[in-house]
Amino acid sequence: MKIDTILQGDCIKKMAQMPSYSIDMIFADPPYFMQTSGCLNRGDGTRFLGVDESWDKFKDMQEYDTFCKNWLSQCQRLLKPNGTIWVIGSMQNIYRLGYLMQEMGFWILNEVIWTKPNAPPNFTGTRFQNRHETLLWCSPKKGSPYTFNYKTLKALNGDKQASSVWDIPICLGPERLKGADGKKLHATQKPEKLLYQIILTSTKPEDLILDPFMGSGTTGAVAKKLGRHYLGIEREAKYVKAAQKRIQSVSCQMDDFAQLTFDQKPPKILFTHLLKKGYVKVGQYLYTPQHKKARILESGQLKCGAKIGSIHQLAAQLQNKSAANGWFFWHILTQNGYQPIDILRRKI
Numbered sequence: 493m494k495i496d497t498i499l500q501g502d503c504i505k506k507m508a509q510m511p512s513y514s515i516d517m518i519f520a521d522p523p524y525f526m527q528t529s530g531c532l533n534r535g536d537g538t539r540f541l542g543v544d545e546s547w548d549k550f551k552d553m554q555e556y557d558t559f560c561k562n563w564l565s566q567c568q569r570l571l572k573p574n575g576t577i578w579v580i581g582s583m584q585n586i587y588r589l590g591y592l593m594q595e596m597g598f599w600i601l602n603e604v605i606w607t608k609p610n611a612p613p614n615f616t617g618t619r620f621q622n623r624h625e626t627l628l629w630c631s632p633k634k635g636s637p638y639t640f641n642y643k644t645l646k647a648l649n650g651d652k653q654a655s656s657v658w659d660i661p662i663c664l665g666p667e668r669l670k671g672a673d674g675k676k677l678h679a680t681q682k683p684e685k686l687l688y689q690i691i692l693t694s695t696k697p698e699d700l701i702l703d704p705f706m707g708s709g710t711t712g713a714v715a716k717k718l719g720r721h722y723l724g725i726e727r728e729a730k731y732v733k734a735a736q737k738r739i740q741s742v743s744c745q746m747d748d749f750a751q752l753t754f755d756q757k758p759p760k761i762l763f764t765h766l767l768k769k770g771y772v773k774v775g776q777y778l779y780t781p782q783h784k785k786a787r788i789l790e791s792g793q794l795k796c797g798a799k800i801g802s803i804h805q806l807a808a809q810l811q812n813k814s815a816a817n818g819w820f821f822w823h824i825l826t827q828n829g830y831q832p833i834d835i836l837r838r839k840i
């Protein structure tokens with residue numbers, strides 16, 4: 493199976509040709525079946541371009557449900573036993589998708605609410621402004637193991653446990669692909685930040701991500717940036733072409749988040765090892781989170797005022813605790829500011 497590519501065609505047919513248990517994660521942003529008709533104008537009379545595309549048309553609910561059952565069952569077959577699927581939808585389709593998925597044996601791990609601070613208003617003032625979409629994160633069956641990069645997401649969230657409400661602006665400005673007429677190329681291009689959060693949550697570097705409704709290529713672009721592989725399927729040739737061009741122009745940027753550094757088990761290393769290898773020196777200062785200094789002694793112990801002890805003992809003493817983890821308490825001063833000495837042992 494060729495990866496890091498976009499296949500043009502119907503996703504049900506294309507997925508049927510792929511081997512079972514070959515995919516680590518799926519992101520599916522299917523047609524919503526909006527059932528809209530007519531034009532919608534803004535307050536100033538200009539036309540609002542919502543979703544009124546041929547790919548979003550179905551005869552009735554029954555046809556839509558059959559379509560969804562078919563692509564979902566292919567996804568369930570393709571997922572590795574420890575893989576997961578994210579399905580995104582609006583009020584028009586998310587309840588049908590959730591019902592079908594539960595009927596098929598998928599197990600919902602989380603429902604995530606994507607709130608949009610810059611969503612368009614309800615132009616007619618006849619209902620609430622629609623300011624969110626819903627994502628269902630599921631494993632193929634109850635009890636399957638799955639990847640959840642808890643610590644990476646916590647670090648990304650300012651060291652607070654990440655929640656199921658994500659506030660992310662809709663895609664505007666230079667990120668939004670434009671057609672030759674200067675108008676948005678794709679009606680439902682998702683913001684890269686949404687895919688960034690999804691991919692960091694549930695994949696590891698080198699994992700293979702499938703997007704059966706690739707559209708403008710958001711999933712492929714973010715997967716490539718984060719050092720993951722992708723496989724996209726898209727029916728419309730013009731979107732395939734635009735997505736290929738978009739993905740070609742991005743490069744991989746493997747920072748601590750992409751590498752999931754925060755979720756990796758810390759290596760078993762003694763502080764004296766850092767000293768022997770020259771990562772720290774005798775006489776050098778380490779700093780507490782409040783920037784109080786301690787000097788490194790020849791023995792590998794630290795001295796702070798009259799107190800002497802190992803990195804852990806002194807960290808505990810200074811915090812009036814019975815025990816503490818010195819790797820995160822003590823900091824070195826770098827070009828990027830104060831950093832915990834944990835980064836030094838990870839370098840070794």
Ligand SMILES: C[S@@+](CC[C@H](N)C(=O)[O-])C[C@H]1O[C@@H](n2cnc3c(N)ncnc32)[C@H](O)[C@@H]1O
Nearest residue numbers: 502503521547680681682705707708710726727
């Ligand atoms: C909601 S959009 C996905 C947008 C995408 N997530 C992005 O960020 O650009 C759905 C896409 O699925 C495509 N599509 C609809 N039915 C399809 C099918 N049966 N097989 C493959 N693609 C399909 C449409 O052409 C459309 O581009």
